Amino acid sequence: MKISFVRPNLGDWRSPDAMEPLAFAVLKGVTPSDVECELWDERVEPVPQHLQTDLVALTVETYTARRAYALADRFRRQGLRVVAGGYHPTFLPQEGLQHFDAVVCGDAEALWPGILRDAAAGRLQSIYRQPAGAEMRGLNYDRSLFAGKAYGKVTPVQFSRGCRFACDFCSIHAFYGRSLSHRPVDEVVAEACALRSRYLFLVDDNLFVNQDALRTLLDGLRGCGLRWGCQISLDVAGDERLLAAMAESGCVAALVGFESLDGANLVQMRKKWNTRHPYSEAIARFHAHGIMVYGSFIFGYDQDDSDVFARTVDFALQNELFLVNFSALTPTPASALYARMEKEERLLYPHWWLDSAYGYGDAVYRPRLLTPEQLTAGCRWARAQFFRYSNIARRVIWPPPGCTSLNHRLISLLANYTSRRTLDRKLGRSLG
Numbered sequence: 268m269k270i271s272f273v274r275p276n277l278g279d280w281r282s283p284d285a286m287e288p289l290a291f292a293v294l295k296g297v298t299p300s301d302v303e304c305e306l307w308d309e310r311v312e313p314v315p316q317h318l319q320t321d322l323v324a325l326t327v328e329t330y331t332a333r334r335a336y337a338l339a340d341r342f343r344r345q346g347l348r349v350v351a352g353g354y355h356p357t358f359l360p361q362e363g364l365q366h367f368d369a370v371v372c373g374d375a376e377a378l379w380p381g382i383l384r385d386a387a388a389g390r391l392q393s394i395y396r397q398p399a400g401a402e403m404r405g406l407n408y409d410r411s412l413f414a415g416k417a418y419g420k421v422t423p424v425q426f427s428r429g430c431r432f433a434c435d436f437c438s439i440h441a442f443y444g445r446s447l448s449h450r451p452v453d454e455v456v457a458e459a460c461a462l463r464s465r466y467l468f469l470v471d472d473n474l475f476v477n478q479d480a481l482r483t484l485l486d487g488l489r490g491c492g493l494r495w496g497c498q499i500s501l502d503v504a505g506d507e508r509l510l511a512a513m514a515e516s517g518c519v520a521a522l523v524g525f526e527s528l529d530g531a532n533l534v535q536m537r538k539k540w541n542t543r544h545p546y547s548e549a550i551a552r553f554h555a556h557g558i559m560v561y562g563s564f565i566f567g568y569d570q571d572d573s574d575v576f577a578r579t580v581d582f583a584l585q586n587e588l589f590l591v592n593f594s595a596l597t598p599t600p601a602s603a604l605y606a607r608m609e610k611e612e613r614l615l616y617p618h619w620w621l622d623s624a625y626g627y628g629d630a631v632y633r634p635r636l637l638t639p640e641q642l643t644a645g646c647r648w649a650r651a652q653f654f655r656y657s658n659i660a661r662r663v664i665w666p667p668p669g670c671t672s673l674n675h676r677l678i679s680l681l682a683n684y685t686s687r688r689t690l691d692r693k694l695g696r697s698l699g
């Protein structure tokens with residue numbers, strides 16, 4: 268039997284920020300050794316028009332759904348069977364079944380060997396579902412599929428799944444519910460130390476979930492000679508010892524979801540806890556420990572007016588963030604935000620991920636104090652300001668004290684350059 272794993276892109280272009288798609292490493296790790304496997308990742312290479320295979324296995328996110336459906340329709344016309352998993356099919360399995368033979372909801376490592384047996388016997392079921400919270404002990408992230416592919420220097424590694432918060436716009440709560448799980452620390456450390464790359468990205472949605480486990484992980488990573496980045500909630504800034512331990516174990520950059528400078532917006536998005544940590548003070552603490560801060564901001568909550576863009580750009584520059592995400596609020600299926608927007612009849616395109624009129628980065632709903640056009644244009648303006656070459660140069664030449672090593676500067680330069688290039692390719696382009 269042969270499986271072709273396929274990772275669609277948002278559209279028909281290459282993505283400079285592509286990392287190894289870990290979902291397939293997990294699946295490959297539980298695939299019997301006599302099954303032949305290949306990977307086509309459309310972010311780094313074209314997917315062939317015809318595949319010589321027995322089963323196509325697609326990973327699908329909301330932004331890649333339109334493209335995934337087009338690929339699946341083509342493969343099925345050629346007589347191939349297609350199974351899909353990931354966030355989007357988990358949230359909208361019935362939509363997926365219009366294009367796939369089978370949909371897998373949730374994580375899949377416990378189900379995958381059985382799915383392969385069903386496929387070989389010609390009795391694929393429509394929907395498979397793995398409940399959230401499965402034990403992560405013994406997971407084998409088999410990266411042999413990635414050999415020779417043009418991924419960046421930063422290698423993704425997973426420690427935990429789930430987040431203890433439930434921000435209304437985020438897909439994580441919808442996917443994992445309240446369940447939180449993590450891999451045994453020794454397995455993560457052994458994996459991380461054995462990787463060829465010295466630069467890692469811990470892909471956990473929030474590394475500051477199980478604090479005891481995190482401390483043990485940091486102890487394990489100390490001395491491994493790694494440089495790593497992560498995504499972490501702002502409240503970690505209240506724990507100076509933990510920040511110090513992160514830095515000692517090689518953390519050089521952290522993505523933090525500030526989301527908004529307005530307290531009422533934070534309450535509305537169910538992120539009130541962010542208001543307890545004054546942003547500038549928190550950022551300075553990260554910097555003092557040698558951790559650069561990548562700030563994530565969302566525009567378009569109900570308090571945002573036309574001044575919000577300039578205010579936020581000023582904040583990001585003044586507080587010396589090394590990278591930012593300035594996104595237009597985009598309700599994704601199954602999120603509390605999507606349900607609210609639908610109820611308030613504010614969605615401009617109910618299924619924006621399928622709509623050919625939607626371009627990446629466009630507003631998809633009616634904001635309260637802005638027009639949709641102002642929201643789209645304001646986000647673009649803010650990104651353009653932050654990623655001006657003069658601002659990039661300033662950040663690299665004069666980084667915050669504590670983040671002045673050559674390593675910090677190189678990471679900052681590369682990350683800024685990659686973000687700028689990625690945005691240039693994606694913005695305004697329709698999905699699919």
Ligand code: B12
Binds near residue numbers: 327
């Ligand atoms: C790292 C990361 C990135 C990296 C790239 C990752 C990569 N591999 O190249 C970067 C930063 C570039 C990135 C970009 C984007 N990302 Co991203 N990313 C992640 C993150 C944090 C980790 C991904 C990961 O490695 N997970 C670990 C693997 C093991 O888990 P998994 O993929 O879920 O796979 C399991 C199951 O889902 C299932 N499964 C998945 N696929 C399949 C397929 C089959 C056949 C089967 C059977 C099972 C199965 O089984 C797997 C193992 O159990 C996730 C959040 C998360 N926790 O997953 C967000 C996430 C996937 N990203 C998201 C988004 C929105 C984006 C962007 C669109 C952001 C933007 N606005 O531009 C872009 C899209 C880029 C693109 N070209 O596609 C959203 C998707 C939401 C949604 N509803 O689809 C997520 C969930 C973040 C969030 N909090 O909302 N991302």
Ligand code: SF4
Binds near residue numbers: 500
């Ligand atoms: S803290 Fe981050 S990962 Fe957790 S629910 Fe909020 S946005 Fe999602």
